[in-house]
Amino acid sequence: MAGIGFQLERMVRNGGVGGFIGATLDGAVLSSGPWVLTICAVLLLQNWIVRHGIADAGTIQTVMVYAFSGSVVIASPFALVGVRVASDRMFESNPAAIPGILTLALCGATLVAVVTGHFLFGVLAGHGAALALFGTAILVLLTQISVTGPFLTAMKRPWPILLSYAAGIVGAAIIFWCLAPATPIEVLRVVAAALALTLVLLLAVFAAEFPAPSSPDQAIWEKAAPALHVGLAGLMNAFALWVDKWMLWFAADSTKPLGLLRVNPIYDQASFAGLLTLIPGLSLMLFLAETQLERAFAVLVECCTGTSKLSRIESAREDVIAAVLRSLRLLIVAQIVIATVCWVLAPEIFRVLGFDARGIFAFRFTVIGVIFHIAAIYCGVVLAYFDLFGRVVMVWTAFFIGSVAATLVVWPMGFAGYGWGYLAGALAAAVTGLALVGTASVHIVYLLFVGNNPSVVGNRRYLV
Template identity: 30%
Template sequence: MAGIGFTLRRLTQRDDLMGIVSGYGHSLFISAGPWLLTVGALVGINSVLGQTLDQNAHRLFGSILIYNFSVSLVVTGPVVLVSTRYLADRVFEKRLETATGLLMTSMVLGTMPGLVIAIPFYVIACDLPIATVAIALSHYAVISGVWIAALFLSALKAYVRVTISFGIGMATAFGAASWLGARYGVDGALGGFTIGLTVTLIVILATVLSEYRFRLQQPFAVLPYVGRYWDMALGGLVYNLAVWVDKWIIWSGPGHVTIAGALTTSPIYDGAMFLAYLTIIPALAVFTVTVETDFFEDYQRFYRDLGQHGTLNQIKDNQKRLITAIVNGLRTVLVLQTVIAVLAIFFAPEIIRATSGSSQQIAVFRFGVLGALFHVLMMFCVILLQYFDARRPALFVQMTFLATSAVATWLSIDLGFAYLGYGYFVAALITFIVSIALVFAVIARLPYLAFVRNNPSVYNA
């Protein structure tokens, strides 16, 4: 992400307001494009379809989207991380002739396993008409493709086309789902939403393929990376499981709603938590434009001087610069996210009312906002660990998040409705403490890691 981050940072450094607005505006779609597309379109669609669909049809539409959204994120997580590592290595080597093959292989690896799960689930476990099943499976395949294709955008500097692709997709999804939903019910709404996602996917693929104008070659070159970076692949799976495990546990508790046989959700909890997640997006944009780019400059200086046989004093000075950059970055994200969290908590009743939510969601939303505060800081720490190739510590953080989220959410159910969202908050807080401790433990041993632990010629000798 640092490559396109530098381009956006130059936009924000122009001497006009539009440069700042453009830089951070584009970064919103780059850092959270699929999430913005889904939530933005859903909010608009729900406001329209709430007047035309009955309650059961409306819940069926939302449930299918949530299930596809969650399973696709979990299944594609390992593929996205391993493919990102492979692509980053090829960018560093300036050998991008295999990028087209990587795209095609990643699309297959990211989509097919999920369909193996989704097909029997919708066909056997759910009581749905065949037309609805076909559209639901199409939606799953397309959203999985969007997750995969979007990772290639981070290596490009075509930020305008990135924004346009998600903007067009969001508008198409809203318009098509609203128009078709009013005429054909759930099938129309789900089909229209899928059309919008398909438009986004087509535009993303066209953008990527126009940049990587290579013939399809070495499509399976990424497969050895799965074994070499198994801990990174496992981390992608575990992290996305951690993000969703609290919802799955809540769906089995009091207040859940079951429709079409096997589609079980908790509208009160789900809606409040999705709104809470939106508070992360500004911090992600700032991280992309300023925090990561500032850190990356010091990161490059440290390893460049190592490669040029810098003195011990230079190495130590560069290490201190990295520590300063990390502290400054954490402070920036912490201050921004804290301000957003305070405002969101204070105006929670108005926010819930504006989104046509229930008053029961206010407390859940506030816990979710507090959890999001520490969640985004934890994400920052995991990214830093990945930069230093500390894959095992990063995996430990992700496993901590999964375990604490599952246990804390399960315990919160026994405490009663007033504690919904408490599990996510506690899990994010504990995981952030663990992650920040590991980051500074790694940075304190950085010279040793660079010379010995991460040096194959020494460590594997």
């Protein structure tokens, strides 16, 4: 994404205030556009269900919640490993291998999604074959979209992703308007059709970009094996984000609207609304923070691989540290401002959105947690630049453990304790990430030459 970030940075530099506003909007669209469109689609779907009085609306909402959470967890490792291997092939000027990589990633993710969907909607839900079929189809399609999208993003094709999402939403709106589905199964059928349209458009864009036939071979497997630690980092990230929500599906205020499947409407609404405040931070990270780090780190690598004197290498290392600190300060200050505004306006926000007022506590704790979450994400980006994915796994593992522990501690508090798990997990991840980035930045020259050099330490570098 750094190439896109440099384009946005030029908009800021050359366009003054208007350029800054335009770059911010573009950054928000590019970094979080699919997420925002997905949230908008869900809100529109809920509004339509309420306005038309669909019976058993809890069935639809439960299927969507489980499908979204399951697709994120399933797709994360396959998407990240696939993108990592595809990026290596692009660097080797071998784009013909990219279709085979996507095919393998889609096949693996689809297999896991089918098994998971059958268990969730066929066994636990216990509401017949039709719901099992369309629930599983929605989970599979969301997983395939979540795998395909990052490939296009990595190849600097973010706008086709947004257009595909928008086309799916428009297609669903047209079907809803024309056919007016009246049962949960009919609504889920329309949702599945819209997701299928989005996936077809994404694959069409990918096929136009990489017209070579898909041909998985042994070389792809050989390239994927060393990148499995990247997938583990993505998997732990997804688990860390969702674990407190999964746990609170069994809290006292949770409900069981579909067989054995449970949800917590109070916390689910508040948490998702609070997580939307990540978008400004992700935008800044894209067009300011990440580009500054990219530039400083590229200079350091050039010094280390060239004939620079030790003093010049040390100066470049200090520039990397300075870039990290500047970007981190900017991100944290921006999120503090946003969190303060959301904290104060929380009652009005909930009134406008029609959310349960008992979720205000969770919303406030979530927006505070986002401050630490954005710091943890940036630390993960820095460690990824340093190719220290073992430490990235440690960051998200700290998030996971902190979230689980805090959720258990505040469990007796009921809805007043919702959000503390996420806040504590994000804080643990931020502290862990800052400590790991600090030590890595101090020793980055050693890591480049020896400690993380594959020709010196081999595969042991994944444990650094």
